[in-house]
Amino acid sequence: MKLKSRLMSAEEMSRALRRIAHEIIERNKGAQDLALVGIHTRGVPLAERLAALIRDIEGETPEVGKLDITLYRDDLTEIALQPVVRKTEVSFDVHGKSMVLCDDVLFTGRTARAALDALVDMGRPAVIQYAVLVDRGHRELPIRADFVGKNVPTSRVELVKVKLRPVDDEDAVDLYELEA
Amino acid sequence: MSRLLVKDAWLVDGAGDHGRADVTIEDGVIRGVGTDAAAGFRAARTVEAAGRLLTPAFLDLHAHLREPGQEVKEDLASGLAAAAAGGFGTVVSMANTEPPVDEPGLVTSLVRKAAGLGRARLRPAAALSHGLRGEVLTDFAALQAAGAVMITDDGIPVTNGRLMRSACQYAADLGLVVQTHSEDPSLRAGGVMNEGAVSQALGLPGNPDAAEAVMVFRDCEMARLTGARVHIAHVTCMRAMQVVEQFKGMGVPVTCEVTPHHLTLSDAALSGFDPVFKVAPPLRSDADVAYLREAIKRGVVDSIGTDHAPHTRAEKERDLLSAPFGLPNIEVAFPLLYTELVVPGTLPVAELLRLLQDGPAAVMGWPAPRLAVGAPADVTLLDLESERPVDPETFLSKARFSPWTGRALRGWPTLTLVAGEVAFERQVPDRSGAASG
């Protein structure tokens, strides 16, 4: 795997997240009944940061949850290694909430579809929206994000790697080329 | 009858090693033995032995040929052909068939049928009790007159001591050998393998060696009490062998047999859960196997009997509890024992041959088989050098499976003659490339 370029620096990420936080508040007319659910792994620190930003802006903290979608994936065919299944922590009632699913990269849309199925099995939110840091195109399902940090057209042989503290030791978005 | 010359064989029998020589055969008996035997002998056929071992055909006092009633597993034709392929010239067939051989008419029909087959000779054993139920004695004298050479309920232990005593007394009077399957059923208690560390780890019901030792003791006591010739079949463990040795030391007319599988396999073989290794009495511990081999060297063991117990492959693909006991081995018995015991130097070949020739003959009171002028031409020619893997697809037995599939063995019989006629022949290219027996 070869590094091609840095798509977003830490500052650019910070600005994008602040903008997204404002957009979420605007779309949902405030933070009431708002819940952010991060998709494991990097969707989780994203959701937490957005929740903190929303609290700074609105004075009200939305609920935050963590969602593992491994059990809902449809792309686990012929895998050689054992997938690790992690806990979903959604301690609040989803009924009637405005839920914002948070993830680092939107690519084929399969993760989002699995997350939707998982959320719907938990209850009946009023509305589900989708926030991503990077949308890299190549959708295989009719999924779109409501809030996007940056749109980056990519080719299939490229990989977008998001690094987020505390999961990683820096904040950055890098573009790699996969070896043929 | 045909005149046959076996040229340049290495001749060995119970009387000793006679070196390389020729043997001429006519009218079913040996006509001449020696380096000049071929002189003036017009052979209809010449077998180029090229130094292969020629020895009297083996005697198996213990094989299950499954006729009548269980012909899906084996019958006289396939069983006696398999025996000849294993180098055996005479087989004593067991009586636990369906129905059991407990009537003289059954003995007669078996003898008659086997005679026409042109394979190994059949000497049937007859049941000790009617239906093998262990309650009422069969008519030993009538059975003997019909051709039975041995009395045994083998397969089923005779639990009633009083019946066993009567059987021994009566058999002693008639000069019949009583062969025993010595296991105490109540101690055996549903065991499917040897009771020991392996059975406990596998959680399989175990059959303790004590079940065999206890019954071997009883059967030896019967020999002592009645003076009957009691032949203990398939001794498998140290304790039982020690009992036999003790009684022999006292001069009691008891003899004993060991099987090829109990000399070469232990209970560890069942760790793979393959029912082909499920036999009765069971494969025992490594210590027991070692003791049996030592007992052979000390001269305690009288004979090797195969206990060839064919079943259908489907039966041996059942689970370990419901699969029947027994394994087929008559075609591989000699090569197996030659490769595992003689080749590594554990046992001299002369001793192995004794256990298959003079030993069983003595148990039965038959003349010792010899490569001598006038002796019956029951001989087998053995290839001690070439190594061939065990391939059940080539078996003449109906039981085309084996615990030793794929094992490379030496000592395969290439030709077996019974009464001077070819009972078995394998095409073997000789050193010049021409095919010969």
Added chain:
Amino acid sequence: MATVRVEIPSSPTPRKRHLLDFEGWSADDVGALFDTADVMAQVLTRAIKRVPALQGFTVGTLFFEDSTRTRLSFERAARAQSADVISFAAGGSSLSKGESLKDTLQTIDQMQADVYVVRHPAAGAPHQLTHWTEAAVINAGDGRRAHPTQALLDAYTFRQRFAGFDGFTGKRLAVVGDIMHSRVARSNVELWRKLGGEVVLCGPAPLLPPEVAPQVRHTYRLEEAVEGAHAVMTLRLQLERMSAGLLPSPAEYVSRYQLTERVLQRAHPDALVMHPGPLNRDVEVATEVADGPRSVIRDQVANGVPIRMAVLYTLLVGTR
């Protein structure tokens, strides 16, 4: 179309094909299974007690020996992951005793299940089956030899309920009863020791042969076995053992081997009381102990489904 590379968090240990016993399973493998079971347990608390993880897979239950509880537990575990279930039970026309095991399997294999959950009265039958099918095989109990999912749910229950649980190292399990005939005992010995714990076996002499587990302490005295134990597991006493001449009367067994409050006082203060079920009340365990605060017998039953969900998931995911 070039393949899309998606990163899936994975564990580095090689995939397991079957669960026949714990041969080839490490303590880490079991730990991962327990973590997965935690997630599955959570699924079972939701409004919709189902995930699509095994959609399209078929689970075949082959029970040559009757057991409603274990079979239903596996079936529930399969359906909670959206798998299809086909059940074959002995006594029904589908499994005939005289038929060779291989023929029976090959007839059933036409249904092309992805995994067979097998219970059989003969040890080794699940091993034999692995030779004759491409499907995965899970041992739900073979003769007296092994019952791995039972041992898993027992250890999982201990991990869940032992106060201040910090690992199995140094934890002692006492197993009491008819050890000789117990696949639960054998599998618990295998698993606890693999996880770093200690086991002591206890029972009347005819039911406790020394070779059952030679590396493990054996005692015929209940008080000795329970002394300092962190968990006491009593096994079901089968009355057939009496008629088979292996044991004196139930009254004698009770007087010497029943787990009472008094005996339990010798155990670790936080010791848990376990039983694989079904319980003979006031035989193996006194009622007040069975219903008391240290009994986790009900938790064991409840944990059967998440553990079996985790096992099915671990063996099947990504095999097609």
